[in-house]
Amino acid sequence: xxxxxxxxxxxxxxxxxxxxxxxxxxxxxxxxxxxxxxxxxxxxxxxxxxxxxxxxxxxxxxxxxxxxxxxxxxxxxxxxxxxxxxxxxxxxxxxxxxxxxxxxxxxxxxxxxxxxxxxxxxxxxxxxxxxxxxxxxxxxxxxxxxxxxxxxxxxxxxxxxxxxxxxxxxxxxxxxxxxxxxxxxxxxxxxxxxxxxxxxxxxxxxxxxxxxxxxxxxxxxxxxxxxxxxxxxxxxxxxxxxxxxxxxxxxxxxxxxxxxxxxxxxxxxxxxxxxxxxxx
Amino acid sequence: xxxxxxxxxxxxxxxxxxxxxxxxxxxxxxxxxxxxxxxxxxxxxxxxxxxxxxxxxxxxxxxxxxxxxxxxxxxxxxxxxxxxxxxx
Numbered sequence: 226x227x228x229x230x231x232x233x234x235x236x237x238x239x240x241x242x243x244x245x246x247x248x249x250x251x252x253x254x255x256x257x258x259x260x261x262x263x264x265x266x267x268x269x270x271x272x273x274x275x276x277x278x279x280x281x282x283x284x285x286x287x288x289x290x291x292x293x294x295x296x297x298x299x300x301x302x303x304x305x306x307x308x309x310x311x312x313x314x315x316x317x318x319x320x321x322x323x324x325x326x327x328x329x330x331x332x333x334x335x336x337x338x339x340x341x342x343x344x345x346x347x348x349x350x351x352x353x354x355x356x357x358x359x360x361x362x363x364x365x366x367x368x369x370x371x372x373x374x375x376x377x378x379x380x381x382x383x384x385x386x387x388x389x390x391x392x393x394x395x396x397x398x399x400x401x402x403x404x405x406x407x408x409x410x411x412x413x414x415x416x417x418x419x420x421x422x423x424x425x426x427x428x429x430x431x432x433x434x435x436x437x438x439x440x441x442x443x444x445x446x447x448x449x450x451x452x453x454x455x456x457x458x459x460x461x462x463x464x465x466x467x468x469x470x471x472x473x474x475x476x477x478x479x480x481x482x483x484x485x486x487x488x489x490x491x492x493x494x495x496x497x498x499x500x501x502x503x504x505x
Numbered sequence: 506x507x508x509x510x511x512x513x514x515x516x517x518x519x520x521x522x523x524x525x526x527x528x529x530x531x532x533x534x535x536x537x538x539x540x541x542x543x544x545x546x547x548x549x550x551x552x553x554x555x556x557x558x559x560x561x562x563x564x565x566x567x568x569x570x571x572x573x574x575x576x577x578x579x580x581x582x583x584x585x586x587x588x589x590x591x592x593x
Contacts, residue, residue: 409565416568419575463561 233329234258256333259320288312299466300473307472310350314343315465318414322457325422326450334418337411344411347468355475366475367399368392406471410464417460425449509587516577523570527563534559 230251238251270281278286292312296304318334325332333339355363373381373388428446436442538556542549582590 409569412572413565413568416565416572420568420571459557459561463558463565466558 230331230335232331250336250338251331252333252336252339255324255331256321256339258330259317259324259333263317263320288316296469299469301477304472307354307469310347311465311469311472314347314468315461318343318461318464319458322418322461323454325418326453332418332422334414335422336419337415340411340415340418343414343464344407347410347471348407351468351471351475354472358476363475367396367403369395369399406467410467414460414464417456421449421453421456425453507590509582509590512577513581516574516581519577520567520570520574523567527567530563531560534563 232251232255234254235251238249238254241249266281267285270285273282275282289308289312292315293305293308296308296311300307321333321339324330325335355366369392371388372391373384375381425446428449429444432443432445435445534556538552541552545552
């Protein structure tokens, strides 16, 4: 695309030194503006910490409670320490997706740089929390469960090279799968937002093109804008849910919900003989 | 068939094929969700959240194909360049 997207921040983006243009471009500037808006909103909401919240403080408290409950339900008990990152990600991506609809600004998540940065931060945090939760046992995630038990027989030592080769291939597959997760996060958000905004631009250009035939300008892009209003929050929520799911897979060897299933299956054999004894 | 016409065919057919399969899969998810809601109306909001999540995940596969389309679209030659190529 040869057109450049303008916004009110474009003069600032052009005024930056030339060798910054690969790092700090128009989309990054708009992302910083969204950060500023969020910081101002957070400061306004927590100025007077009333016991009975009201107004903006009430909205923030509702949001924090929602994020915490979701994290505990998804990741398991003790997940409050992951709630700040996930809650910030959700609200930040939500505001960024909706920012393009404000006249004069542009969606920062339209550029793969911004979405790749978000996905990279989630990836690093997932690996860090995996190591923090399980220490060096986190490497078992990549290598897989051992397929043979150690026994000092000749057969074991003959099979050892095959076992090592098997675990080697399996760990390569797991590493690639682990790298594919943040890649899919970045590409999903980028593709959705870029496609939506491109569709809005093209439909607006179409509306301008048919202007000689209809003397009043018809905003044909209103359909695409409505779709963007639905898809923006949904994609932010998907990013949030998937990040929570990746954290849950990395920190728990079996998972929060699966622990309940194992607990129930362990309890039922103990309960089963009791009614039989009572009946006998 | 030379390179340019094959590229044009692939670029043209890749995305509609992905969209067709994704529409089929999303239709199946929607049918299951509607049957679930009809069976248990009090679980409607849980089913609706699960439905939205599944639809967005299937849609993201189409978005990957859209990304490939956008990458390939720049490599298509214009009509004049292609006629010059064929003329040789």
